[in-house]
Amino acid sequence: MSRSITGAASSLPRRPTPPRRVAVTAAAVTATALGLTGFVGGTAFAGTAAHGSQGSHGQSASAASTPVVTRAALDPSLVTGRGATVGFAEQEAENAATNGTVIGTGTAAYTLPAEASGRKAVSLTPGQYVEFTLPSAANAITVRYSIPDAPNGGGITAPLNVSVNGQHNSTLTLTSQYAWLYNQYPFSNDPNAGLLQPDWWITECSCVPDQTTPTPVINTPFRPNHFYDEQRLLLGRTYKAGDKIRLAVPAGSDASATVIDLLDSQLVAAPHVDLLAANVLLFGADPTGRRDSADAIDKAIAFAKKTHLKVYIPPGTYQVNRHIIVDNVTIEGAGSWYTIIKGHQVTLSTPAPDGSIHTGVGFYGKDASAGGSTNVHLSGFAIEGDVRERIDTDQVNGIGGSLSNSTIDGLYIQHTKVGIWLDGPMTNLKITNNQIADQIADGINFHTGVTNSVISNNFIRNTGDDSIALWSEKTEDANNTIDHNTVQTPVLANGIAVYGGTDNTISNNLIADPIREGSAIQVGSRFGSEAFTGNLWITDNTTVRAGTYELNWNIGLGAIWFYALEKNIDANIQVTGDNFLDNTYNAIMLVTDFPVKDQFSITNVHFKDIKVDGTGTSVVSARSAGGATFQNVVARNVGAVGVNNCGSFNFTSAGSEFALTDLGGNTGGGTTGPWLAPWELPNTITCDDRPAVVVPPAPSPW
Template identity: 80%
Template sequence: MSRSSTAAAAEPAGRPRRRAAAVVASATAVAVGFGILAGGTTAMAGTGKAAAGGGPVVTRAALDPALVAGRGATVGFSEQEAENAATNGTVIGPGRDAYTLPAEASGRKAVSLTPGQYVEFTLPSAANAITVRYSIPDAPSGGGITSPLDVTVNGGHRQSMSLTSQYAWLYNLYPFSNDPNADILHPDYWVTECSCVPQDTTPAPVFAKPFRPNHFYDEQRLSLGRTYRAGDKVRLKVPAGAAAATTTIDLLDSQLVAPPKVDIIAANVLAFGADPTGRRDSANAIDKAIAFARLTHLKVYIPPGTYQVNRHIVVDNVTIEGAGSWYTTIKGHQVDLAKPAPDGSVHTGVGFYGKDAADGGSSNVHLSGFAIQGDVRERIDTDQVNGIGGSLSNSTIDGLYIQHTKVGMWFDGPMHNLKITNNVIVDQIADGINFHTGVTDSSISDNFLRNTGDDALAMWSEKTEDARNTIDHNTVQTPVLANGIAVYGGTDNTVSANLIADPIREGSAIQVGSRFGSEAFTGHLWITDNTTVRAGTYELNWNIGLGAIWFYALEKNIDADIRVTGDNFLDSTYNAIMLVSDFPVKDLYSITNVHFKDIKVDGTGTSVVSGRTAGSASFENVDARNVGAVGVNNCGSFHFTPAGSEFSLTDLGGNDGGGTTGAWLAPWELPNTITCDDRPPVVAPPAPSAW
C-alpha cells in the first residue's frame, strides 16, 4: 500500500513508531560485492541438468500447472524456472529469509552464474520472444551497473542483452534509500536488528551496511527476430569480462507474440509529429492527436516504435490503441519539478492520467496495446509518477505492459465502472494496482503482476468506501513488501480465483485490514477460490510469522459478513490463517463473523489457524495435511482467563486432517481452549501435490 499524496506507514508494518528496546535479530545475508547469498540456504552446482533431461518443465508460480488450474491470469507465455533448466552454474535456495536473493526468487530458488557459465532452457512451444528475470549486483556506492548477457538459440543467432541493476537494490528503512552506505534513516524507529534505542545509546549502534538490502530483481524482454519451434534451446550465457561478478537468473518466460496491430482509420500520432525513434519528446504530438480524435470521433493510434514522454498525458473521452505492448512503447525520464506541485509531487514522469476527481474526473477512456516504461528508481510517496493515474469512470485498460513506474495504476476516486484486464505490471517501486477512495462497481481481472514494491493489488477505502468491486483471476508473484492482495475496508467486494505466490516480507498473500485510516468493513466480503503458495512472511516487529491470509483489526472492529470459501493455502511458511489485533488495541477491537468453508490447507510451517484477537470464526470442510505444529494457536487477547481464550472457533463439521500432533481442529480445542504458542518450531512441509 503506497499513498500517492500522503506518506504511507508501511514500515514498520504493524506497529506505531516507538522508542523502546527491541529484540536482537541478526541479519541472515552476507553481502558479496552487493550480491546477496542466503545464509543457511543450499547452493548446488549444476542441479538443473537432471530436470532438463526429461524435457522442458513449465510451471505457474513455480508449481505444476495442474495444482492451480482455473486460478490466476490467463497469460500468453510459458514460465520456466531456471533451477529446472540445464546449467553449469549454481542453484541458490531454497530460502525464504527476507533480504536474500533466494527469498525474492520465484519458487524461492534461482541460478547464479559467473562469467563463462550458462543456463539453457528448452522451448516448450513455438516462441519468438522471451522475458528474462534476473539480478546483478549494485554499484558499491549505489545507482546500479550494467552487464551483458549473451542469448543464443540452438548455438546460433547470438544476441546480447544489456542487463541493469539501476532499477533494483533498495536499502534501509521505509521509504528506503538507493545508498548502500547510508546510516539508518529513522533513528527513532524500533529496529529489531538492534537491542537498544539508537538515540539514547553512546556510542551509537553500528548497523551492518548495506542495511536491509532488498528489491534485487528486474526483468527484460527480448524479441528473438524469428519464430523458433518447441524443443529449440535458448541459452543464456554470461560472457567473459562481464561487469557483474555474478548474474542470477530466476526464470525465463517464452511466448509467440502476434504481429503488430494496424489501425488505418484513426488519428495516427505520426501525423502530428510523434517520433517513433524516441530521440525527440512526443508528448505534445500525442496531445494533438488526442484533441483531433475527440473532435472527429476517431481513435488515437500509436504505431510500432519507442516514444519519449516525460510527463502526464491527460486523457478524457478518448480511445488510445497501440500496435501491441511488444511493439509500441511509451518511455520517459523522471523529471525534477522546479517547485513541488500542489499534490506534493517533486517529480513528474511518463503516465496516462484521468482528470482529478475534484475536477470531475475523466470518463469513457479506453487504453490498450502499448507499454509504459518509466524511470523511477526511488520511493517518494508524494510523487505522482505512476503508469496510470487520476480518476477514470466508464473506462477500460487492456493489454498494457507497465514497468519501472512508482505504481502501475493508482486511482483516486470517487469513480466507477473501470475494467482493468489482461495487463502485465512488473518491477514497481510501490503498488501494482490500487483502488483508493470511493472506487465502485469496478473490476481487476486477468492481470499478471510480478516484483511490486508494495501491495500488488489493493482496495483502500480511505475517507470513502470502495464498493461492489471484484479482483478476479489475477496472478501475483513475489511482492517484495506487503501483500499480494489487500482489502482495507469497504463493502460488498469480492476477491476470487486469484493465484498469489511468494510474498517476501511484512505481508501475506491476502490481507483483510482495518488500518491506514480506512472506512469500516460493511456488507459482505467474499474471498473465494483463491490459491496461495509459499505465503506468510516473518513480521520483524512482532517477531512472529504471518498467515497466508491475514485479518488485522488495528483501527476498527472487523465484523462484516466475511466468507472465505473454496480457497487453497499451499506450502504456507508459517500458519495458513491468522486473525490478529495489535497488542495496544487488543481490548478495543475484535474480529467476528468470519466463515471458512471448503478450504484445503496443504502444508504449514506451524499452525492452520493463529488467533491473536478477541472474536470468533466458523470452520466447515476445512481439510488440512502436513501441518507443522498444533492445529490452532489460540492466544485470544492475551488475558488468559479461566474461562478460556477470548477467541472462539465454531466447528460446523467436515474439518479433517492435520499433522504430527493429530487432528488440526480437535474437540479439546473447541470452542476457546488456550493453546498459545506464537513461536513453535517451523517444520518445512513437503512440496504441494494433488489432493
C-alpha cells in the first residue's frame, strides 16, 4: 500500500483487523533515536523520554514500607466508579522499595517507559530487587515485566526470584518469547529484518522508500515494540497485609536488565468443584498437560449434551492444540488460576478455507454462515496460547465464531491473537468478569452484526490492537453496551473503538496509557464500516494519559477522537460525564483525512458535563468540516490555546468550516486564558497543529 503526504496531513494507517488482513503502517521514530539501543540482545536499557525524566533510583525500603495501591497508576479516588471491579490490588514498581533504577516518565513510542503502566517502571540488573508490601491478604501475584530479546529475535528466558519476608518462595522463569515485535505491519520477530513494506510512508525519513533514490538506510532493530509480558504465581499459602514480596534478579541472569512494571496481588478463592457434571477426567483428559486433551473434552461435551449436564474441567493444565467447537453446552473450570487450557500454535498441512495457515487452542462457536452457536456458557478457566506473530488470516483466538444467547465469564486469556473475536450476525452475548492479557491483536471485537450484547467488568492489558472494538463491517452492530471495563496499555490502536453501528453505549470505563496510532476512545468511519445511525452514547468514562502522538500525521491526537475517513459522522452522539485526565496532547479531536476533507464532515456531536484535567496542547482540536456543541465542559491546566480549529483547511473568509456552539458553563483553561474564549466562537480559525507541548501536572481531585 503506497503511503504519501497530501497537503496538511498524511493518511492514517488502516488498522490491522483479523481475521482479514487490512494494510497498515506503523510509522514512528527509530529505536536508536528514542534511546532503546542495546536492550535487544542484552545490554542495560538507557533511553530518553519524550516528557519528564528517567533514570532515578527507587525508594529506600523504609520509604516504601507503606504500600501504595493504585488504579491505572492513579490514586483510586480519582477514578471512583469507573472501570472494572477486580479482585487484585495494583502496585506500581516505581512506588516500591528498590535498589534498581526508575525509568520514565516517558511517552515516546518504542521505549520501555511509554509501554509501562503510568509511563514508569523499574529496571533491575543482576543482583538488584524491587520489594512490595502487601496491602491486604494474598496468596497469588501477577508480575508485569520486560526482558531483552535474543540478538536475532525469538526471545530469551531468565530467572526472577520471589521471596516473602526474606524467605525464598519460588523462581519464575521469565520469557521474552511473546514480546518484541519489529518493523512495519504485520510486524516481524526478526530485529535484523529490512523493511517489510518498502513502498509505505516512513516518518523517519519523510519519504516513500521505493520512490526515493537512493533508498534510505533504516537502522535496525527498526521500531521495536510490544515489550511487556506478565506471569501469574500462586504463592502456596496466604500471606497477610504488611508482608513483603521481593522480586530479585539473581546473579548470572541472562537478562542484562529485567524491567518490572507492576505487581498485582490477590486472595484467590479455593477451587470450584462440581460433582454433578461431566468431568473431563472420566473421558481421558490429562491434567498434567503431557498428553493432548482435545478429544477427551470433545467426548465430555458430547456426553453432557446428551445427558443435559455441564462439563467440568477440574484443576490442572490441559494441552489443547486446536479449536474446541461449542454449541448448546456449559463448560466450567475450577477457576482461572486452577484450570489452564494451554496449547501450541500448529501449522496446518494446507490452508483452511478461511485462509488460516495455523490453528491453536480456542473455544469456537459455529460460523454464522452455518447458523452459529447458541446457549454456550464458558466460565472459570484460563486459555493460554502460543501465538508469537501476527497473521490476520489465522483463526488462533481464545474465543471465536458466533455465539448467541451465551455467556463468557471469569476467564483469563493470554498469548492468543485476539482474546475474543466474534463474527456475527449474532445476538445476546454477555462477556463479563474476564481478564485478557498480552494479545498480538485485539482484546475483544464484535465484528459484523452483533446485537443486544454486553461487554462488562473486564480487565484488559497489553493488547496489540484495539482492546475493545465494535466493527460494523457489512452489517450494523446495534444495541450493545460496553460498560465498567478497565483497559491498560494498548500498544497499537485504541482502548475502545466504535466503527459504525447504531444505538450503542460506551459507559463507565477506565482507559489508561494508549501508546501509538490510537488513543483511549475512537469513533471512526473507517475499515469499510456501515455508517453511524441512530444514537451513540459515550458516558461517564475516564481516560488517563491518553491523547497520544500520531506518528504518521506527526500531530497529537485527542483522548477521544472522531475520524470521518469513509463516510460522514452525523448520528446523534452524546459525550456526557466523561473525565479526560493527564492528556499528552489534546483531550478532544474531530478529524477527517486530508484527501477526503471536502467530502466528509462530523456533525451532531454533543459534549456535556466533561472534566478535562491537563492537556499538553489544546482541549479541542478540529480538523474537519462540521460542528459540535459544548455545555459544562470544565478544563484546567491547559497547555496551549483552548481550541485548535483548522476546519477542513480551506481557510475561508467566513472562518473555519468547523463551528463550536457554546451552550454555557464552559469554564477554566490555562495560561492562555479561558479554554473556550468568546473570540474562538463559533468558528474562528486558530490553526496550530504543533504548538509547544506543556507537560501537565499530575491529576488531582476537583
